[in-house]
Amino acid sequence: MSEPHVPCCYHVHVLLQIHDLKIEFPAGPRPLTAVRNIDFEVERGQVLGLVGESGSGKSVTSLAIMRLLPPQASASGEIHFNGVGPQNLLTLESESMRQLRGSKISMIFQEPMTALNPVMRVGEQIAEAVRAHDSVSRKESWNRAVEALKEAAIPDPVTRARDYPHQLSGGMRQRVMIAMAIVNRPELLIADEPTTALDVTIQAQILDLLAELRRKFGLAMLFISHDLAVVSKVADRVAVMYAGSLVEIGPRDEIFRAPAHPYTCGLLRSVPTLATPRERPLATIEGTVPPLHAVPTGCPFEPRCGYRIPECARALPPLIEVTPGHQARCPVVNRT
Ligand SMILES: Nc1ncnc2c1ncn2[C@@H]1O[C@H](COP(=O)(O)OP(=O)(O)O)[C@@H](O)[C@H]1O
Numbered sequence: 001m002s003e004p005h006v007p008c009c010y011h012v013h014v015l016l017q018i019h020d021l022k023i024e025f026p027a028g029p030r031p032l033t034a035v036r037n038i039d040f041e042v043e044r045g046q047v048l049g050l051v052g053e054s055g056s057g058k059s060v061t062s063l064a065i066m067r068l069l070p071p072q073a074s075a076s077g078e079i080h081f082n083g084v085g086p087q088n089l090l091t092l093e094s095e096s097m098r099q100l101r102g103s104k105i106s107m108i109f110q111e112p113m114t115a116l117n118p119v120m121r122v123g124e125q126i127a128e129a130v131r132a133h134d135s136v137s138r139k140e141s142w143n144r145a146v147e148a149l150k151e152a153a154i155p156d157p158v159t160r161a162r163d164y165p166h167q168l169s170g171g172m173r174q175r176v177m178i179a180m181a182i183v184n185r186p187e188l189l190i191a192d193e194p195t196t197a198l199d200v201t202i203q204a205q206i207l208d209l210l211a212e213l214r215r216k217f218g219l220a221m222l223f224i225s226h227d228l229a230v231v232s233k234v235a236d237r238v239a240v241m242y243a244g245s246l247v248e249i250g251p252r253d254e255i256f257r258a259p260a261h262p263y264t265c266g267l268l269r270s271v272p273t274l275a276t277p278r279e280r281p282l283a284t285i286e287g288t289v290p291p292l293h294a295v296p297t298g299c300p301f302e303p304r305c306g307y308r309i310p311e312c313a314r315a316l317p318p319l320i321e322v323t324p325g326h327q328a329r330c331p332v333v334n335r336t
């Protein structure tokens with residue numbers, strides 16, 4: 001029998017706790033399951049990297065935390081955020097959720113242009129975010145916006161605050177989004193592929209900025225990326241998703257040094273390192289990620305796995321402890 005679930009408001013170190021999250025989209029007679037059996041925690045001040053190929057369910061998981069899933073989606077399970085008591089965010093009343101969003105929990109996305117209003121000065125957009133959570137004057141909210149732009153390392157923030165989004169480069173727009181995300185001093189920042197649309201140099205600068213803000217404000221982060229190399233730079237712990245399931249989670253160094261799940265092992269073999277000989281082609285995982293309507297009932301990786309045994313196809317395997325704090329959803333490799 002599984003352990004009874006204890007909400008994170010009873011653990012001082014745990015900030016966010018997700019238990020048994022399932023997200024479905026209606027599609028004909030049977031809904032499509034985008035994610036199932038998602039369990040993880042983010043501790044205060046910690047960065048959890050959520051990694052997985054496109055379509056594995058990273059964004060829908062983060063949108064469920066913010067309660068920003070499209071209206072046709074249905075989510076079940078439990079999401080607890082320390083600071084709002086034992087309530088489940090999935091059923092929290094809309095007004096309480098609105099207060100939480102953009103204050104204690106904030107989010108940045110891959111494409112800042114879609115989140116910014118093109119006809120409003122960036123400073124005013126940030127000032128508006130301040131006033132949405134705090135009854136301060138326009139002047140005070142503007143000053144805080146300029147201060148946040150400065151914290152996001154935007155040169156000449158007083159002038160830039162008066163710019164419209166199209167006057168800024170992609171990197172600067174992402175800094176504006178970061179300024180907006182931190183202006184109300186959140187405890188948790190959800191960053192969904194925040195550097196994917198940027199070139200490598202700007203990407204490195206944004207990662208440095210996030211690391212600095214984390215240090216400065218003790219910010220916890222759920223850092224989402226399809227790119228293992230990027231996740232390895234920022235995360236303390238890493239969670240790996242495959243076809244809607246969380247297949248492995250553990251301390252970053254252990255996941256990279258001693259991965260336990262066959263999918264994580266394959267994923268790591270397909271990432272070049274300095275030690276990879278140039279003449280040797282990179283390993284690939286045979287087969288392809290199943291589309292949502294064809295995800296197996298059992299282990300989602302079963303059709304592609306070289307270690308499979310008949311029982312793998314029967315039911316989704318549980319997360320099994322490999323070492324303390326390191327779990328993998330594969331009973332077979334853990335047995336050997
Ligand atoms: N609005 C939607 N309607 C139907 N299916 C969706 C919708 N949004 C996402 N999905 C499906 O949910 C799955 C997970 O998507 P997503 O979380 O965006 O993946 P990721 O962020 O890991 O690339 C995908 O198969 C995607 O097609």
Ligand code: SF4
Binds near residue numbers: 307312317332
């Ligand atoms: S549970 Fe079975 S199919 Fe899935 S990864 Fe482990 S060995 Fe492979």
Ligand SMILES: [Mg+2]
Binds near residue numbers: 060
């Ligand atoms: Mg995504």
